[in-house]
Amino acid sequence: MHIVVCLKHVLDPEITPRYFQIDPETNRPENGDSDMVLDSFAENALELAIQLRDKTPGATVTAICLGDESSEEVLRRAFAFTANAAIRVWDEEWENLDGQAVGHILAQTIKTLGGAELVLTGYQASDIEEGLVGPVMAEELGIPCVTLVSELELDEESVQSTCEAEGGYTVMSVPFPAVFTIISSETNVPRLPKVKDIRLARSKPITRFESDDIDLDPVRCQPGVKLERAYVLNRDVNCEILSGSDGTELAAELTDKLLALKIL
Amino acid sequence: MSKILIFATIQQDESLSSGAKEALSFGSRLASATAGSIEAVLVGAETTTGAKEAIAFGASKVYTVTNPILAEYQVELFVDSLFTVFQQSGADVLLLSFDRMGKDLAGRLATRIGASAITEVTDFRTEGSKLTWVRPIYGDKAYGEYSTTRSKVVVGIRKKSQELAVPDSTRTGDIISVDYSVPEDVVLTKLVVKIQSALSDIRLEDATIIVAGGRGLGGPEGFQELQSFAELLGGTVGASRAACDAGWVPSNLQVGQTGAVVAPDLYIAVGISGASQHLAGITSAKTVIAINTDSEAPIFKRANLGVIADYKTVLPTLTEKLKKVLV
Numbered sequence: 101m102h103i104v105v106c107l108k109h110v111l112d113p114e115i116t117p118r119y120f121q122i123d124p125e126t127n128r129p130e131n132g133d134s135d136m137v138l139d140s141f142a143e144n145a146l147e148l149a150i151q152l153r154d155k156t157p158g159a160t161v162t163a164i165c166l167g168d169e170s171s172e173e174v175l176r177r178a179f180a181f182t183a184n185a186a187i188r189v190w191d192e193e194w195e196n197l198d199g200q201a202v203g204h205i206l207a208q209t210i211k212t213l214g215g216a217e218l219v220l221t222g223y224q225a226s227d228i229e230e231g232l233v234g235p236v237m238a239e240e241l242g243i244p245c246v247t248l249v250s251e252l253e254l255d256e257e258s259v260q261s262t263c264e265a266e267g268g269y270t271v272m273s274v275p276f277p278a279v280f281t282i283i284s285s286e287t288n289v290p291r292l293p294k295v296k297d298i299r300l301a302r303s304k305p306i307t308r309f310e311s312d313d314i315d316l317d318p319v320r321c322q323p324g325v326k327l328e329r330a331y332v333l334n335r336d337v338n339c340e341i342l343s344g345s346d347g348t349e350l351a352a353e354l355t356d357k358l359l360a361l362k363i364l
Numbered sequence: 365m366s367k368i369l370i371f372a373t374i375q376q377d378e379s380l381s382s383g384a385k386e387a388l389s390f391g392s393r394l395a396s397a398t399a400g401s402i403e404a405v406l407v408g409a410e411t412t413t414g415a416k417e418a419i420a421f422g423a424s425k426v427y428t429v430t431n432p433i434l435a436e437y438q439v440e441l442f443v444d445s446l447f448t449v450f451q452q453s454g455a456d457v458l459l460l461s462f463d464r465m466g467k468d469l470a471g472r473l474a475t476r477i478g479a480s481a482i483t484e485v486t487d488f489r490t491e492g493s494k495l496t497w498v499r500p501i502y503g504d505k506a507y508g509e510y511s512t513t514r515s516k517v518v519v520g521i522r523k524k525s526q527e528l529a530v531p532d533s534t535r536t537g538d539i540i541s542v543d544y545s546v547p548e549d550v551v552l553t554k555l556v557v558k559i560q561s562a563l564s565d566i567r568l569e570d571a572t573i574i575v576a577g578g579r580g581l582g583g584p585e586g587f588q589e590l591q592s593f594a595e596l597l598g599g600t601v602g603a604s605r606a607a608c609d610a611g612w613v614p615s616n617l618q619v620g621q622t623g624a625v626v627a628p629d630l631y632i633a634v635g636i637s638g639a640s641q642h643l644a645g646i647t648s649a650k651t652v653i654a655i656n657t658d659s660e661a662p663i664f665k666r667a668n669l670g671v672i673a674d675y676k677t678v679l680p681t682l683t684e685k686l687k688k689v690l691v
Contacts, residue, residue, distance in 0.1 A: 325512050
């Protein structure tokens with residue numbers, strides 16, 4: 101069984117809003133001192149992929165990341181999680197790709213690898229939050245896609261997935277191969293890699309693909325959307341600080357304020 | 365100018381979902397701004413009630429795909445039928461709510477149609493004949509305005525981002541029953557079981573009142589206090605990532621960009637400093653009240669009302685006082 105997990109390198113979402121700036125020339129965030137990190141849901145997907153491999157004799161995990169050289173960091177992390185192989189896909193020509201273009205390139209990369217029984221990815225990356233890559237890959241590959249998945253269980257011919265639903269959750273069954281977009285849950289909390297695995301990860305080979313190595317449709321590699329303008333909003337609200345001098349006074353004041361809202 | 369088709373989802377009771385109403389309201393606004401027209405498409409076992417409602421929300425024409433097999437949402441059949449209707453309608457824009465279903469459908473439909481796709485859209489702008497779509501980016505720290513590069517576009521509207529239009533039941537429109545033969549061989553994704561959470565267990569995303577706790581609660585015991593306070597207010601309990609990571613509460617209570625993105629009328633943040641990924645989860649909250657000992661905490665930049673104190677000195681008296689009024 102071949103499990104592919106698609107990873108994204110994103111600006112650390114914990115960056116303090118007050119330090120967050122957009123460069124008006126490029127419409128991209130100015131990194132400043134903040135780090136680029138492995139996207140949080142993608143990390144849940146990676147954890148789940150490794151868990152499934154360890155439960156399935158003969159299974160392997162390939163981590164794929166579309167990005168420039170700096171994004172190899174997330175593939176090193178995948179190796180530290182004990183992924184079997186890592187591929188970085190990039191071409192200098194690619195700029196401002198959107199989720200659809202990324203979905204196409206990743207789907208064609210997976211085809212080049214000879215396919216996969218399971219394709220896992222985070223459900224929405226914390227930078228642009230398009231939530232498109234998973235379903236687009238599935239459409240491109242002509243296979244099912246289950247979104248917002250927290251758990252997966254495999255049997256001979258099918259996969260049972262637990263996923264978030266309105267007002268509860270559902271269990272869905274799909275045949276192999278299929279795409280799953282992963283959300284966080286108690287069962288896929290990213291592991292703390294062992295020191296030995298972190299060390300080994302440094303020397304493991306990352307395979308690099310350029311556009312010529314994959315059978316791409318030039319039209320589908322063009323983004324369908326173009327960011328014309330981006331701006332930071334000042335969201336600071338004028339906060340009314342209650343004046344009471346002790347807990348009892350504050351509680352009395354807050355009671356009046358709460359009742360005045362007429363929500364309760 | 366543009367012809368807008370809106371996928372209006374229906375609920376179990378056959379009425380339109382809140383997401384459908386948002387998409388229709390957004391569509392009406394867009395149509396007036398671009399001299400366009402709006403049409404709707406409904407898919408289900410029984411679509412008459414919803415179709416009339418869609419007309420009241422401004423649809424001049426409603427396509428209905430009605431079949432008992434479509435009573436329960438099935439992703440491949442919904443993609444297939446919506447694709448069929450979209451092609452038949454000759455629309456330029458397909459609008460849908462980026463809700464649970466929309467998250468399955470938007471990317472697949474855009475790819476199948478050969479359209480651009482834009483999701484989590486909260487607004488649009490027109491400058492002359494140029495139309496751009498507005499959506500939050502980077503965890504709501506910024507907004508982006510996007511143009512599209514293809515002639516057709518699939519647009520997913522962010523949940524709970526739209527003011528609802530006022531429906532007018534005197535409006536008239538055509539209801540067109542689409543002759544759609546269900547292709548059974550496309551069905552791959554099958555529902556095994558659907559678990560509804562208990563009523564007492566309100567989903568954070570749907571809650572109108574949330575009382576959330578963070579590291580400042582000091583431990584799991586603090587959450588028991590919050591729980592009874594939340595019950596008193598008729599609300600539900602949420603938590604910051606720090607509190608979840610500490611194991612004080614299960615991770616499904618986490619509010620924030622990597623947890624639940626909520627839109628309550630009232631959000632009370634207790635002992636939460638307001639890390640940016642947490643604030644990204646509450647941008648749609650109407651009134652935010654913060655109780656925190658640290659007057660410099662970023663949560664006070666988002667809160668409408670601030671109480672600078674240890675919650676332990678405030679909450680018991682507050683609970684007592686409110687009990688007298690509410691119980």
